[in-house]
Amino acid sequence: MQVKHQNPDELLLRVERLSVALPAGSDRGHAIKDVSFDLRAGEILCIVGESGSGKSISANAIMGLLPDYLRPESGRILFKGRDLLRLTEEELLALRGKDIGMIFQEPMSALNPVMQVGQQIAEVLAVHGAYPGPARRQRVIELLEFVGLPDPATLAQAFPFRLSGGQRQRVMIAMALALEPSILIADEPTTALDVTTQAQILGLINRIQASMGMGVMFITHDFGVVADIADRVAVMEKGVLVEQGPVDEVLNRPQHPYTQRLIAAVPHRSREAAAVPAQAAAPLLEVKNLSKTYRTGGGLFTKKRVVHAVDDASFSVQRGQTLGIVGESGSGKSTIGRCLLRLTDIDSGQMLFDGTDIATLSAAQFRPHRRHLQMIFQDPFASLNPRHTVGRIITDGPVANGVPYAQAQRKARELLRLVELDESAFDRYPNAFSGGQRQRVGIARALALEPTLLVADESVSALDVSVQAQVLKLLHDIQQRLNVGMIFITHDLRVAAQVCDRIVVMHKGRIVEQGTPAEVFERPSNAYTQRLIAAIPGQRWLSVSPGQPGNSTQDSPLAEYQQ
Amino acid sequence: MKKFIRRFMANRGAVAGLAIFILVIVLALTCSFWFESPWTMLGQPLLPPLQDPDFPLGTDMLGRDIAAGLAYGARVSLLVGVVSTLAAVVFGILVGSLAGFYGGRVDDVLMRFTEFFQTIPQLAMAVVLVAIFNPSIYSIVGAIAIVSWPPVARLVRSEFLSLKQREFVQAAIVIGQTPSRIIVTQILPNAMPPIIVTASLMIATAILTEASLSFLGLGDRNMMSWGFMIGAARTMLREAPLMSVMPGVAILLAVLAINLIGEGLNDAMNPQLRKRGE
C-alpha cells in the first residue's frame, strides 16, 4: 500500500452549522442542530456521545445516506470545497466509496449473505471503473492481506457466514479502503465486537491511517477508545455539539458539564479496598464442577457439533458480596447465570444454595426455591412485558408465590420508592419509561420476592454510560441495605473492577482466573487474562491516578496489536 | 388502543373495507326483512336487471329473485367464513402454542402432524371431505376448518418460539409462574396481533373456498349461496352473462373488503415509522 500523496493537514471536510429536522411528533425538533466541525488529513477525529446524541446522523448526512424521513434542513457540508448537500445523486455516487469510505457498526449484518466476500470487494472497484481486468482480483487479494486476514486467496471465495465478527469488520475496512479514499467514516465499528477483537481493529485503523495519511472520523460512545486513538474529540449531547478540541484538553480538562459528567461516569477500578468480612459464615452459593454442553445436529445424516458452554466451573458467593463473572462472547458467563436459575438444564456438577443442591431438583421441586434466587436481565426493552403495567410486573412474582395481592401491592409501592421511581409508575406501561428507568423496574421486580441472591446478567451493558453509573450505584446501595449476595455477569472488566469484591474470568467455558480486582489486574496469572486486560481501551489514560485520567495518550498500549 | 384506532382510521382503504363489510353484515342480518325466500320461483324467468321494480336485479332461469339470492348468500358466506375461521384459529392456537412453548419431542410430533395437513392440496381435501360426509352447512364449515388450521398453527408456533426467548418470559419463569399461566398471561397476549391479522384474512379465504365448493355443487341444498348462483348461471353464459357477473361481484367485494381490513389492522399494529431509541 502506497502512502497517499496528500497534503498533510489539508482541510478535507468542513461541516458548517448542519441541522437535520425530525418528523413531527418526535420528542425533539431536530436530530442535530447547528453542528460544526472540521476534519483534516492525517488526523483521527472522534465524535463521542450517548444514544440519541445525533452522532450517527451526522455521519450519515455526510454520505447522503439518511433515511427518507430525515432531511438536512440547513447548513453546509464542504468536502474539499464542494457542498455535498447540493450535489445530485449521480455526483454523490461517484464520491461514495472512492473519496469517502464508510464502515458500520454491525459486522454480522453488513455484508450481503449470498455473495462471496471477494466479489463484494471487487464490486466497489467495478462500480468506479478501477483496476480493470485481472488487476482487479489481484487488488482484492492485496487488500485482504493489508487488513490482516489469513489466506486471502481462499477467503475471497468464502461467503460471509463463514467469517467471525472481527473478520467481517476487516472485510468491511478493506472495502472502504479499496480506492484509497481521503476520508474514512467509522460509525461505532467496534461496539459490537469483543474487547480483544476491538483492540485489534483499533490497531488496524491506527496503522492504516498512519500509512495512508487519510482523515478518519470515528464515532463511538466509549471514552476509553477515544483516549487510545483520537487526535481531536467532539462531544455531542441531544443533537448539539457541546465541546470539541484536542484530545488532551477534552479528556483531561473538560469544560462543559456534560463532558465532565460523562468522563466521571467511565467505569474504573475503585481504589478503596472493600472491607472483606470474616469468611466464617458458610457461603451462600457454592458451585462445584458445573458443566453444560450443547449438542446440535446428530440426526441421521448430519454431523454432531459439541460445544462446551460451561466446562467444570467452580466458585462461591458470600452474603452481602458481589462476585463478578467476566468473559467475552462464547465464554459461558451468561450460560452460568441461566444454569443457576434453572433456565437451562445442566449436565453435571453441584449448585449448593444455602446447603441444598438445587441442581438435582425437578422443576416442581425447585419452584418454591425460586424466590430466593432472582435475576436482573440485560435488555431493558425486552425484559418487561409491554402489555402489563409496572405494578403488575412487580406484583406478579409475590402473587405467584402465594402472597395476597393487597400485600404484594404495598410491597411493590415500597420498592418503587427504593429504586427511586415515582409511585405513579405503578399504573403506567413500560413504554412510558427510559432504558434506565426500565432497568430500575426490573430491579424492583427481582427484589419483590426478597431474594438472598441476585444475578445481574449484563444488566448495565445496554445502558448509556451516565445511566449505567446511576444503576450501578443503586445496586451497590441495595446490596448494602439488604445484604444480598450478588453475581454480576459482564463483558466489561472495567465495570467488574468497579463494583465487584471478587472476579472470575472465563474463557471458552472454563474459569481461567479468580481473585480480587486488585489481584486480577495487577498480578494476572493466566495468558488470556493478560490479553484481556491489555485490550481494555483507555487504560493508560485512566490508570495514571485514580479519578484523574492520565496525560499521555501518545504511547498507545495497542502497539502489540498493530501488525 | 386509541392510537391504534387512529392509525387504522387514517388508512382510507381499510375504512372503505370496513364500510363495505358492515354493509354485508347488515344485509345478512336483515335479509329476511327485505326479501322472502330466495328459492321461490315467482318471477318471469331470465328477467334482466333494472327492468322490474319487484326484481331490481332480475331473475334467473327458474324465476328466482337474484337480489334475494345475493342477500341470503351473504348470510351463508359470513356464517361459513366466521365460524370455520374461529374453529381453525382455536385449534391452531392450541397446537402452535404447545409446540412452540414445550419444544423438543412435543414440537416434533405436532409439527409433523401440521406439515401433513399443510402439504395436502387444500381445496381437493375440502372437496373430498364434503363429498364423503354429504354436503351440509356443518360438513362445509368442518371441512374448511380442517384445511385452514395449519398456517395458524405454524404462525403461533413461530411467535411462541421467538417470544419464549424474550427476557420478560424468562423473567416470568424466574419469578416462579407456572407454565400454563405464562402461556396465557405472558406470551399469548403478545402473540395476538399477527394472529388477528391472519384470522381476518382467513375469513376471506374461507368465503372463497365456500364459494368454490358451492360452485362445484357441494353446497348445502337448503341455503342459497353466491357460489351456487354462479354455478347455476354457467349454462346461460351466452344468453344472460350478467347472471354470472353479479354474484361474482358480491364475492369480490366481500373478499376485497376483508383484505383491506386485514391490511389496515396489520399497518395499524406495526407503525412503519421507527423513532430513534425505540
Next chain:
Amino acid sequence: MKSISFIASRSGKALFVVLGVVILNFLLIRLAPGDPASIMAGEAASSDPVYVEQLRRQFGFDQPLYQQLWIYLKGIVQLDFGYSYRNKVPVLQLIAERLPATLLLMLPAFLFSLLLGVLLGMLAARSRYTGRQGWLDSTIMSVALLLYATPLFWLSLLMIILFSVQLNWLPAFGMESVGAGLAGWAHVKDVAAHLVLPVVSLGCFFMAVYARLTRASMLEVMGMDFVKTARAKGVPAGQVIRRHVLRNAILPVVTFSGIQLGQMAGGAVLTETVFGWPGIGRLMFDALMQRDYQLLLGVFLVTSVMVVVFNLLTDLIYRLVDPRIELGT
C-alpha cells in the same frame, strides 16, 4: 455424498406424507355415514348387489380394521386404486390418461404466475424504493389485490364471456377442436389456443400472490444493513436492487412457491371444470357428480403425491440457491 443422503432423507419424509394420505383415504371411507361397501361402489353400482357383495369380500369389510388397512395398503402398493364402475375401467387407467393434460395446464400456469408475479413485485418495490414512478407501485398493488380477491372460477367465466363469447378470439371449451382431425404443427397450435384462457385464469390469482410476496420481501431486505453498505460503496440504485436486494428477497419466494403448489392443484380442479379441460381436476368433478368415490379418492391420492413431489423439488432448489445451507443439514 451429502446431497444424496439429503435427497434420501427428504424422500423418506415425503413417503410418510403419501402414506398418511393413503391412510386418510382409508379412514374417510370407514368414517363416512353409511355402509362402506355401498360408498365404495358408488351411486351407479349400489343398485347392483352382486357387485357390492364382491367389494365387501375384496376389501374385507367384515374383517377387523387393521386387516382391512393391510389389504388396502397392499392394493395401493400394487397400484390398484380401485375400479370405476361408472366408467367400467380401473381408476388408475383413467388417471393415467388424464394426468398429462393437467400437467400441461399446471406447469405453464405455475411459470406464468411465478415469473410475472416476481417481475411485477420487483417493479413495485423498486418504484417505492427509488421514489420514481410511484404510480407503478400503487397500480400494481391495486391490481394484485383485485386479482387476489377474485374467485378463480368466476375469473374463468369472465374470461370466457369476454374473449370467447363477445370477442370470439379464443376457444372456451376443451383441449382441442373436436372432430377437426388436426395433426402435427396445426394440432399444436390448436391446443395452444385452447390453453391460453385456462392458463391465464389459473395463473392470475397466484401471480397476485407472488407479486405481493415479492414486494414485501424486497421491501424488508431493502431495510437491511448490507444494502446500506452497498450504497456507501457508491453502487447505483438499480444495481443495488438487482445484485443485493433481489438475490436475498427471492429466497422466501422459492420456499413459498412449494406451498402454493398445493393451492394451485385445487385451483386446477376449478379451472378444468369451467373450461372442460380433460385433466384429473375435471375427473375429480365428474367423480363428484357421479358419486364415484373410488375414483374421487384415487384422484385425491394422485394429486397429493404430485404436490409432495413438487414440494420436494422446490426444497431442493432452495437449498441449491442459498449458500448458507449445506446440502447435508
